[in-house]
Amino acid sequence: AFTVIILGVIGARSFWIQGIQADDMATRPLLVRLPQTEPHRVNNPRLTAIAQRIPRGRILDSTGAVLAETRDGRRVYPCGEACAQLVGWLDARFGGPTGAEARYNRRLRGYDSTRDLLHLYRRKDLPFFRLPEGQDVTLTISREAQQRALRAIRRAYPNGNTAFVLIEPDSGHVLVAAGTPTFDPNQMNPALWQQLRTRKDAPLVFRPVDGLYAPGSVFKVVTAAAALEKGVPLRHLCRHSERNVRWKVGDKTFVKPRLSDHPSMRAHGTLGLRDAMRLSCNLYFAHLAIALQPESLYETASALGFQRIPKPDEMAPELPDCGFGQGKILASPLEVANLMATIARNGTWRRAVFTPGNNPSRPVLSDATAEALRQMLGEVVQTGTAYGIFTGTGWEVYGKTGTAETSEGNRKPHGWFAGVVQKDNLPPLAFALILEHGGSGREAARASRKILQQVLPVLQKR
Ligand SMILES: [Zn+2]
Numbered sequence: 001a002f003t004v005i006i007l008g009v010i011g012a013r014s015f016w017i018q019g020i021q022a023d024d025m026a027t028r029p030l031l032v033r034l035p036q037t038e039p040h041r042v043n044n045p046r047l048t049a050i051a052q053r054i055p056r057g058r059i060l061d062s063t064g065a066v067l068a069e070t071r072d073g074r075r076v077y078p079c080g081e082a083c084a085q086l087v088g089w090l091d092a093r094f095g096g097p098t099g100a101e102a103r104y105n106r107r108l109r110g111y112d113s114t115r116d117l118l119h120l121y122r123r124k125d126l127p128f129f130r131l132p133e134g135q136d137v138t139l140t141i142s143r144e145a146q147q148r149a150l151r152a153i154r155r156a157y158p159n160g161n162t163a164f165v166l167i168e169p170d171s172g173h174v175l176v177a178a179g180t181p182t183f184d185p186n187q188m189n190p191a192l193w194q195q196l197r198t199r200k201d202a203p204l205v206f207r208p209v210d211g212l213y214a215p216g217s218v219f220k221v222v223t224a225a226a227a228l229e230k231g232v233p234l235r236h237l238c239r240h241s242e243r244n245v246r247w248k249v250g251d252k253t254f255v256k257p258r259l260s261d262h263p264s265m266r267a268h269g270t271l272g273l274r275d276a277m278r279l280s281c282n283l284y285f286a287h288l289a290i291a292l293q294p295e296s297l298y299e300t301a302s303a304l305g306f307q308r309i310p311k312p313d314e315m316a317p318e319l320p321d322c323g324f325g326q327g328k329i330l331a332s333p334l335e336v337a338n339l340m341a342t343i344a345r346n347g348t349w350r351r352a353v354f355t356p357g358n359n360p361s362r363p364v365l366s367d368a369t370a371e372a373l374r375q376m377l378g379e380v381v382q383t384g385t386a387y388g389i390f391t392g393t394g395w396e397v398y399g400k401t402g403t404a405e406t407s408e409g410n411r412k413p414h415g416w417f418a419g420v421v422q423k424d425n426l427p428p429l430a431f432a433l434i435l436e437h438g439g440s441g442r443e444a445a446r447a448s449r450k451i452l453q454q455v456l457p458v459l460q461k462r
Contacts, residue, residue, distance in 0.1 A: 047117040050124065050131075057108040057134035059087055059100050062173070062356075065143040068101065075101075081182040082146040085206035086139075086354075089185040094193040099206065100139060100354070110134035139354050140173035144458045149178040152454040156447035161436040163207035163333040164451055165352075169341035169420075169430050172350040172359045176455060177208035177334070212308055212330040213434055216404025217280045217441060218416045219325025221339060221373060223288055224273055226300035228369040232291050236276070238268035238283045247290040249316040259286055259320055262403060277376040278384030280401060280441075282324045289323025297322060303364040304342060305349060306335050326405060336418045337432035340399070343377070344420045344428045346370045374398055377419060386417065389445040393453070396422040401441025412437045415444035423456055 056075070059068035067079045067087045075090045077083065088099020097105050106112055110132045111120070123129050145166070153162050163179035181203040183196060196203050205211060227234065241260035246253060261268070261282045268281045276284035289297055294312035297319075301309045308330040309315075310322070321327035338352045347365030365373075377398035380386050385401040399419015406413055415438030422428045433448045 044114075047114060047121055050117050050121050051109070051111065054110040054131050055133050056090075057110070057136040059104070059108070060136055060138045061143040062138065062140050062175075063142060063144075064138075067139065067141075067143060077185045079143045079146055080186060081184045082150040082178055083141070083143070084182045084185050085179075085204065086141065086146075086177055086208075087185070089188060091188060093190070094188050095197070095204075098204075100137065104137040104355075107135045107137055138356065140168075140171075140175065140356055141177065141354065142175055142458060145176045145455045146178050148454040148458060149176045149451055150180070150182070152451040153178065153180055153447070156450045157435050157438060160438060161201055161207070162434065162438075162447075163211055164431070164433045164448075165208045165333045165337040166429055166431045166455065167337050167341045167352050168427060169344040169350075170427050171356070172341070172353050172361075173356065174334070174352050174354050175429070175459060177206075177354075179207040179211075179333075207434075208333045210332065211434075212332050213414055213436075214404040214406065215325040215329060215331040215336055216402035216414065216416055217282075217324055218336055218339075218400045218402035218418045218432075219329055219331065220277060220280065220285045220323070221343075221377070221400050221418075222301050222304060222306070222325075223285050223292070223297060223323045224277060224376065225304065225365055225369055225373060226292050226296050227273065227288055228372055229300060229365060230292060230296050232288070232296075233273070234284070234288050234291055235270060235272050236281075236284045236287045237270045238281050240265065240267035240283075242283060245286065245320055247319055249294060249312075249319065252316065254317055254319070256320060259283060274376050274379065277400070278379045280380075280385045285323040286320030287323075289319050292323075294319055294322070300364075303349065305338050305351075306331055308332075325402065333432045333434055336416070336434075337430050340418050340420050340432065341430035343370050343373050344430050374420075381419070385441060386445045389442065389449055393449065394423070395452075395456075399445070399448075401445055403440045406437070412439045414438060415440050415442075415447075417441055417444035417448045419448075421452055421456070423460070425460055426456065429456075429459070 056070050058066055061067055067083055068077050086099055088101040090096045090101050111117055149164055161180055166176035167174055181201050183203055243258055245256045245259045268279055271281055271284050294315040298309055298312045310328040315322050318327035322329050334352055342349050346367050347363055347370035348361045349364040350359055350361040353359055377400055380400055381390055381397050390397045397419055399417055402416030404414040415435040418432035420428050420430050433444050435444050438444055
């Protein structure tokens with residue numbers, strides 16, 4: 001079970017929820033989920049004694065490297081700060097178990113419920129009695145890739161907060177989910193805990209999965225997918241800025257006094273979908289959203305796995321903004337990376353997972369739509385907004401920049417880049433990076449290159 005908590009604010013309100021304060025962080029609301037603590041607390045000291053004698057399983061990465069194990073009665077986390085929020089920690093004094101320690105707690109601890117402990121307690125003096133053992137849990141991530149990603153993130157964006165996700169589309173396995181700020185769970189103590197839970201930059205939040213941000217222009221990929229699927233073609237004359245934009249949803253008419261492209265851009269002139277994507281024209285996608293209507297955009301976004309999309313009636317009053325990923329549209333880095341994975345998979349959707357196992361898929365986009373999107377996103381990298389960034393890497397990359405305006409007018413917008421990278425000897429890999437207040441999608445594309453340069457060589461060895 002997960003609890004939705006809200007971090008960050010619109011305007012001057014502030015929330016204190018589950019002890020985490022964040023009054024001026026983020027921008028748009030950054031919504032996060034934190035795992036609830038164990039529902040079963042063992043209060044009987046005899047049962048506690050039994051529980052403590054059951055060796056707890058280890059948490060391992062995809063190569064068998066240890067992410068968490070018990071040494072001399074103490075839980076240790078060899079991945080350290082690179083996996084802090086993902087692997088989590090056990091200690092109940094510090095809100096534990098959290099992360100994977102919480103999610104797989106039953107398997108790791110070796111018993112299901114207090115009732116199981118009672119059975120064990122009653123049989124403990126019988127001949128041939130043996131205590132059960134906690135099972136190991138294997139995650140899909142790579143410890144070395146996590147650590148390399150964190151180092152590269154810090155070099156690329158030293159003073160900012162970030163989240164990076166890398167997915168193998170063929171399996172849906174999450175190979176990397178890292179970000180900043182972070183901390184070393186091995187160093188946890190009451191003073192550090194107190195600091196972590198009250199810091200305004202919310203280091204306890206697992207940003208790759210639980211951080212929800214305005215996706216900005218990376219969401220144009222979803223709007224384009226909806227238009228291709230529903231057969232809604234559009235050509236539009238972009239004059240950089242428009243006044244009194246009107247649209248209808250059902251029998252309601254809405255008006256927006258002013259709508260414009262990013263200030264650094266000039267008027268794009270008459271555009272079709274390909275050039276609008278390549279040049280990231282907001283006005284085009286605003287009109288495309290109007291042509292699509294909220295129902296179609298909502299349907300496509302939901303099918304692609306976006307869980308925080310406003311319902312069609314909530315979308316209606318801000319439909320043009322929704323078309324380019326602003327308004328009330330929110331997405332996690334994992335959702336954005338999985339959008340790219342879906343395009344790499346020829347339109348087949350599959351959950352992005354942290355443990356291997358049965359992972360059914362379902363078709364959400366046609367082959368033709370997926371192919372058209374790959375072409376367009378290729379042009380973004382070749383001649384569009386991410387032009388030149390990946391030159392000289394020898395990789396094939398397609399992707400989308402995003403510069404997401406935030407409600408804090410005095411802070412820089414978030415920078416996004418999400419795409420697919422193909423390198424010799426590796427399957428295609430989908431990724432997403434957000435630099436909170438990183439300024440622009442181009443900055444995020446540059447940082448993506450630096451992170452991938454560190455991470456891909458380790459994956460090649462698998
Ligand atoms: Zn434009």
